[in-house]
Amino acid sequence: MTCADETARDRALLERVSVLSNDRVAEGVGLIVLQSPRVARSVRPGQFVHLRVAEGRDFVLRRPFSVHAAHGDRLEILYQVLGVGTRALSLSGRGDEMDVIGPLGHGWEIPDTLSHALLVCGGLGAAPMGMLATELAARGVAVSVAQGAPTAPRLVARDLFADAARRHEIATDDGSAGHHGFVTALVEPLLAGDSPDVVYVCGPEVMQRIVAAQASAAGVPCQVSLERLMGCGIGACLSCVVSTVHGQKRACVDGPVFNANEVLWESAEIPPKH
Amino acid sequence: MTCADETARDRALLERVSVLSNDRVAEGVGLIVLQSPRVARSVRPGQFVHLRVAEGRDFVLRRPFSVHAAHGDRLEILYQVLGVGTRALSLSGRGDEMDVIGPLGHGWEIPDTLSHALLVCGGLGAAPMGMLATELAARGVAVSVAQGAPTAPRLVARDLFADAARRHEIATDDGSAGHHGFVTALVEPLLAGDSPDVVYVCGPEVMQRIVAAQASAAGVPCQVSLERLMGCGIGACLSCVVSTVHGQKRACVDGPVFNANEVLWESAEIPPKH
Amino acid sequence: MNQTVNMKVRLGSLELRNPVLTASGTFAAGREYSDFIDLSTLGAVVTKGVSLHPWAGNASPRIAETASGMLNSIGLQNPGVEAFCAGDLLWLATQDVPVIVNVSGHSVEEYVAVARRLESEPTVSALEVNISCPNVDEGGMAFGTSCPAAAEVTRAVRAVTSKPLIVKLSPNVTDITEIARAVEAEGADAVSLINTLLGMAIDTRTFRPKLARAVGGLSGPAIKPVAVRMVWQVASAVQIPVVGMGGIMTADDAVEFMLAGATAVAVGTANFVDPTTTSSVAQGLEAFCRERSIQSVAELTGAVRL
Amino acid sequence: MNQTVNMKVRLGSLELRNPVLTASGTFAAGREYSDFIDLSTLGAVVTKGVSLHPWAGNASPRIAETASGMLNSIGLQNPGVEAFCAGDLLWLATQDVPVIVNVSGHSVEEYVAVARRLESEPTVSALEVNISCPNVDEGGMAFGTSCPAAAEVTRAVRAVTSKPLIVKLSPNVTDITEIARAVEAEGADAVSLINTLLGMAIDTRTFRPKLARAVGGLSGPAIKPVAVRMVWQVASAVQIPVVGMGGIMTADDAVEFMLAGATAVAVGTANFVDPTTTSSVAQGLEAFCRERSIQSVAELTGAVRL
Numbered sequence A, B: 001m002t003c004a005d006e007t008a009r010d011r012a013l014l015e016r017v018s019v020l021s022n023d024r025v026a027e028g029v030g031l032i033v034l035q036s037p038r039v040a041r042s043v044r045p046g047q048f049v050h051l052r053v054a055e056g057r058d059f060v061l062r063r064p065f066s067v068h069a070a071h072g073d074r075l076e077i078l079y080q081v082l083g084v085g086t087r088a089l090s091l092s093g094r095g096d097e098m099d100v101i102g103p104l105g106h107g108w109e110i111p112d113t114l115s116h117a118l119l120v121c122g123g124l125g126a127a128p129m130g131m132l133a134t135e136l137a138a139r140g141v142a143v144s145v146a147q148g149a150p151t152a153p154r155l156v157a158r159d160l161f162a163d164a165a166r167r168h169e170i171a172t173d174d175g176s177a178g179h180h181g182f183v184t185a186l187v188e189p190l191l192a193g194d195s196p197d198v199v200y201v202c203g204p205e206v207m208q209r210i211v212a213a214q215a216s217a218a219g220v221p222c223q224v225s226l227e228r229l230m231g232c233g234i235g236a237c238l239s240c241v242v243s244t245v246h247g248q249k250r251a252c253v254d255g256p257v258f259n260a261n262e263v264l265w266e267s268a269e270i271p272p273k274h
Numbered sequence C, D: 001m002n003q004t005v006n007m008k009v010r011l012g013s014l015e016l017r018n019p020v021l022t023a024s025g026t027f028a029a030g031r032e033y034s035d036f037i038d039l040s041t042l043g044a045v046v047t048k049g050v051s052l053h054p055w056a057g058n059a060s061p062r063i064a065e066t067a068s069g070m071l072n073s074i075g076l077q078n079p080g081v082e083a084f085c086a087g088d089l090l091w092l093a094t095q096d097v098p099v100i101v102n103v104s105g106h107s108v109e110e111y112v113a114v115a116r117r118l119e120s121e122p123t124v125s126a127l128e129v130n131i132s133c134p135n136v137d138e139g140g141m142a143f144g145t146s147c148p149a150a151a152e153v154t155r156a157v158r159a160v161t162s163k164p165l166i167v168k169l170s171p172n173v174t175d176i177t178e179i180a181r182a183v184e185a186e187g188a189d190a191v192s193l194i195n196t197l198l199g200m201a202i203d204t205r206t207f208r209p210k211l212a213r214a215v216g217g218l219s220g221p222a223i224k225p226v227a228v229r230m231v232w233q234v235a236s237a238v239q240i241p242v243v244g245m246g247g248i249m250t251a252d253d254a255v256e257f258m259l260a261g262a263t264a265v266a267v268g269t270a271n272f273v274d275p276t277t278t279s280s281v282a283q284g285l286e287a288f289c290r291e292r293s294i295q296s297v298a299e300l301t302g303a304v305r306l
């Protein structure tokens, strides 16, 4: 539902972009770099783009991807190969063209007074954390990152986090790197030790929910980035609703970032992918 | 309908083939060469293959193409770019793989006693005439070719016909090469002058019908190669029926070549393509 | 080639600049799409379904992609007619495009109450009464799958509205012409079709339906042949104009619907893939006519050669 | 991983080696496909529709490709039951695969006459009575879109056959469960669904319908969501087994139908794209069970988790 008061709405752009590079950067994960001047110059941390991954005669819905990084004209997307859409994406190469709608959504809120932030991510939840970590570091915010993955070869964006974060802790389900176990086990010590002003979370919804509870117990404000299946990506179709204390919100325009304490976690999430 | 008496049916092969080359050879026409040992070695003039032009998630029916030439392991197909299927075909290149069913259908009958043949073709009707002309020449049959096209740049297989035929006459609708007019205008003089034993025809159905009438008036047996929209291509679906004096026949197995005097021409044809 | 084509068409007393509408529920009230296209290039904006009170819609997931199509079970989520008038409608009043409001209800009384509330709104050019939503437990499609129920809703809404009345039909019926005739007899000025086909998809990994509500509505190119057939049947069965939709992605698709008998067409699911589709279909339709020296787009309506 | 999966399923008294059948009309009597696959890897061959007298079928063109699907208006062309018994059936007798004959008719009497003729043929393992062909002017779908007519055909055929009786249902109805219950009540041993959806396509260049008969039946992946939904509805409504079909291209598609409630599945249009589909679906179904340590494929039937 479009709110009458939504006046300061950003204009979404439809841009024809070309692929600059597309490389495997971790197990099952690619990094695609797009020449996308208009979107790259206006995107903010936590926003996403809606990509037309396959064209031609075929009907294929767009697929939403967070912007992992933006440098000048270049937009970087970190993607996990799951189904037809991401497989098509993985097959595109330098010079290929595709069409992008963006920047979309309400990204991370960065309070002016922020001095210390804790970023918690699991798997590809690291994607929307890239721009955030870089931006926070540039603002002089002290950044701690707690990053989880099933196994070491599936850890992404390690260099980016190493550069931007003062502290970067890792957990893997199989113990092949860092703490042996879930990333949530790293959160309480970091909350207690670093006393962050804000916790930013992205990853599987169940993980986000646990971290939100941990932050809430520690009295620290928490922002989560939620995934929903998206049709239009621009707020028109109501495919992507999230139940909140303020009613049904659209992940694509009212989110994907929400204040954790507004989210009614009982709402159904996308089934886990693996 | 499968006939109980159809005992000498050839086995159709399903073969994974690779593209050796794919080039534009006339306006809107490509020649694709496939490495297809099993089909190439067993195909006879006038037979066709059923090509899977697009794979992947998409549902796309196969498309039937005559075998234009076969040399050793190599199969040549002359195709006109019309719609999605032939466009996809035109985009494939060396090394691409596709899958082929063939050789299919009942090709040209070549009587043992044949000494002089007249081949009449219009547009891409030249495609199934390639192997025929070559085979006839190899058998020492005197070949005359009457070939029509809308305009000179759309004439195909000129070299092949020039090699195989004793006589090669051309007609174009716009007079840009040979006779200015329809190919049918060349037929009566050739029938009278050369006294062929058989007339072979392929092209738009209306042209085939006229030539069949011309041959009949001259008392010369005539074979036509008919196009129908094809589902299975192997005789199972009954998409491709041709009305004949012997009832409904399937173009894919009972044809595509029929004796002209068996065909009931009032049966509906595929709508003309341009 | 510089010849101008008359693109105007009429749905009852409503004259449209061109035959291309937005399909309800796929375009909200157009505001989001105004980032991509000029709404004044469209025949009309058809809004998302509006009910008397706010509806929360169904649980998530609400969509699933299928071969050449998608399933949705949005469930008519909307803020209710008052909030609609105070929000989207005020915005639409500032736009240069006719507005057709899609009216939803759980009961005949609810349809009537929504229509009554909209009667005094000058921004509303026409009503489209949705008796074909497959995604609600009460009302919705139940009214569109029975002649007496379809007739009853139409009669009741007709009694309270002076605006052009379009009734949106469900394809999930044995004989759609029967329903079309029933609503025509009760005073509908036009019919629109098709709404979505009821469908289901199951995730073979989790053994769960892909939609939380199990079933949903199938839309997109997959359903176009069913939609074209129904438009053809209905256009042959009634005198009132038909708005055709179901899988339109290109101007050629729109032509196909018009040849089958549609006076106007609507673009739905395609908006999600390319938000400029409505506008490019309108342009392409004009180009189609120009290239063939067709002077008025209305000549396409029912021009199929049998 | 070397565990064996019990692939057997039952349709009434008919036990099948595995749940994968051929969809009538897409596989002729299997002879053409025996070039590509071993027919004994299939649950059964379901033949093209057979009528009492020879039928010529419809005019050409008889097919058209659509988004993720195709339209056909073959029109039950067949040489009649006598020629069938003397031809295809003799050949089928030499093959190691159960044979289900698809029975067609213009009238109740014709269905009965065909069934009676087949009663004495030991090669025929079961009958599938087709009350859902959209491509004939009389009979066909007319019997499948009304409960009394569906019941009447079933009752009449039941009276003359001792073979397992499958009734093939039409999706072109408001409520398919009603028809399913009607034929179950008259003694059908199983139902199969869906037959094709009635559709139409128009060539915008010629303004002519792409099929000579104007309308035809839509099949292929495009219709799968509608088919899965109907299988789910029917399986919940009747006690007899359901044979599911509509757009099956892969083993995963077959699993989806079984989860929705199908006991067996049939592969139709996919055969045209890849003539080995039936066999690879059967293999893939077994692999699916093996990988998940499912001991019997029958456990998949109706296992959707709501």
Ligand SMILES: Cc1cc2nc3c(=O)[nH]c(=O)nc-3n(C[C@H](O)[C@H](O)[C@H](O)COP(=O)(O)OP(=O)(O)OC[C@H]3O[C@@H](n4cnc5c(N)ncnc54)[C@H](O)[C@@H]3O)c2cc1C
Residues within 6 Å of the ligand: A048, A062, A063, A064, A065, A066, A067, A077, A078, A079, A080, A081, A082, A083, A084, A085, A086, A087, A124, A127, A128, A226, A227, A228, A229, A230, A231, A256, A270, A271, A272, A273, C065
């Ligand atoms: C705001 C947002 C940001 C995202 N950012 C990233 C990112 O930066 N990197 C990344 O790898 N992934 C991201 N995703 C998820 C990504 O959109 C899906 O993985 C992708 O759409 C899968 O497409 P597919 O065709 O490969 O898979 P499909 O075959 O379509 O489905 C595979 C699985 O992917 C998920 N999925 C499919 N479509 C969507 C969709 N429209 N929205 C969300 N999930 C979907 C479902 O769980 C589905 O089961 C994001 C999703 C959202 C909503």
Ligand SMILES: Cc1cc2nc3c(=O)[nH]c(=O)nc-3n(C[C@H](O)[C@H](O)[C@H](O)COP(=O)(O)OP(=O)(O)OC[C@H]3O[C@@H](n4cnc5c(N)ncnc54)[C@H](O)[C@@H]3O)c2cc1C
Residues within 6 Å of the ligand: B048, B062, B063, B064, B065, B066, B067, B077, B078, B079, B080, B081, B082, B083, B084, B085, B086, B087, B124, B127, B128, B226, B227, B228, B229, B230, B231, B256, B270, B271, B272, B273, D065
């Ligand atoms: C036995 C046989 C041999 C053929 N040999 C050749 C050949 O050697 N070279 C060549 O260029 N073409 C040949 N054709 C025609 C060729 O099959 C079609 O041009 C091709 O299928 C068009 O596919 P498309 O996807 O590009 O066009 P589409 O977009 O599918 O349709 C464009 C037009 O092509 C025609 N067409 C489409 N599908 C078929 C089909 N299955 N069978 C026949 N016509 C169809 C129709 O007229 C249609 O209007 C042959 C056809 C048959 C039946």
Ligand SMILES: Cc1cc2nc3c(=O)[nH]c(=O)nc-3n(C[C@H](O)[C@H](O)[C@H](O)COP(=O)(O)O)c2cc1C
Residues within 6 Å of the ligand: A231, A237, C023, C024, C025, C026, C048, C049, C072, C074, C076, C102, C130, C133, C168, C194, C195, C196, C218, C219, C220, C221, C223, C245, C246, C247, C248, C266, C267, C268, C269, C270
């Ligand atoms: C996400 C979504 C929401 C829809 N909501 C409505 C609605 O509120 N009211 C309505 O009458 N139709 C609704 N429809 C149906 C469309 O208006 C249209 O009839 C149907 O989708 C077929 O057209 P298409 O194939 O172009 O999408 C909705 C369709 C979709 C995909």
Ligand SMILES: Cc1cc2nc3c(=O)[nH]c(=O)nc-3n(C[C@H](O)[C@H](O)[C@H](O)COP(=O)(O)O)c2cc1C
Residues within 6 Å of the ligand: B231, B237, D023, D024, D025, D026, D048, D049, D072, D074, D076, D102, D130, D133, D168, D194, D195, D196, D218, D219, D220, D221, D223, D245, D246, D247, D248, D266, D267, D268, D269, D270
């Ligand atoms: C070319 C063709 C011919 C068909 N002929 C018959 C038939 O004779 N009898 C019948 O019951 N169904 C017939 N059908 C319907 C199929 O058996 C099946 O129900 C339908 O095509 C859906 O399955 P699919 O999507 O896998 O093709 C035919 C379908 C096609 C495509």
Ligand code: FES
Residues within 6 Å of the ligand: A229, A230, A231, A232, A233, A234, A235, A236, A237, A238, A239, A240, A241, A250, A251, A252, A253
């Ligand atoms: S994806 Fe359409 S409203 Fe969010």
Ligand code: FES
Residues within 6 Å of the ligand: B229, B230, B231, B232, B233, B234, B235, B236, B237, B238, B239, B240, B241, B250, B251, B252, B253
């Ligand atoms: S194409 Fe199927 S029988 Fe000829």
